[in-house]
Amino acid sequence: MTPSGKVFLVSGVTDMRKSIDGLSLIVAEQLEMDPFSEAWFIFCNRGRDKLKILFWDTNGFWLYYRRLEKGTFKWPRPSPDGVITLSKPQLHWLLSGLSLENSHGHHPLKGLEV
Template sequence: MRYNGTSSKVFLVSGMTDMRKSIDGLSLNVTEQLDMEPFNEAWFIFCNCGRDKLKILFWDTNGFWFYYSRLEKGTFKWPRPNSHGVIVISKPQLHWFLTGLPLENSKARQPLNGLEV
């Protein structure tokens, strides 16, 4: 069964990915390796073995967005691979991750919900 999630989902793909792959190759990874649908407007994030390069694949209603990031110094704080092949994170965690912070940022402000004026 394929996951048909919403755009609020961000998936870190466990393990290392061949960075020579482009949109077609990475969307095939999503379909075959993760058994998910690449057209569900979720974000799929892949990392190389050196953890200094990553690619983000995102479907936006009528086409893919494809982001590539390379660190000139240091590495991304990539979590250890798990048996499920993917780690779900929140959008704030994605921003922390991309700026070099750990996914579990204890000083982060929590979202406020149900406020009234």
């Protein structure tokens, strides 16, 4: 699946024992955002080798879980408001183990002709 709304990275460390209810409470109470929106919320553990993605879809929550067997996610420093907005390319970079400031990504091409 791909996100239909915004993608928010919850900066800092999250207890990965939390499930849908606990993570949605973090979104609602700490971030003061709506967990029932079309947004994706991404959480990471202290070791940076596990992450969870929470989002609402029509009539229920999805909770994706990813664990790296080797290496870590390139997680950014915590932000003052606790959340960082990601673009869809940045989401793919993060899930692929790349930095969000990836300078090697391809730029969109415009005005091409055959």
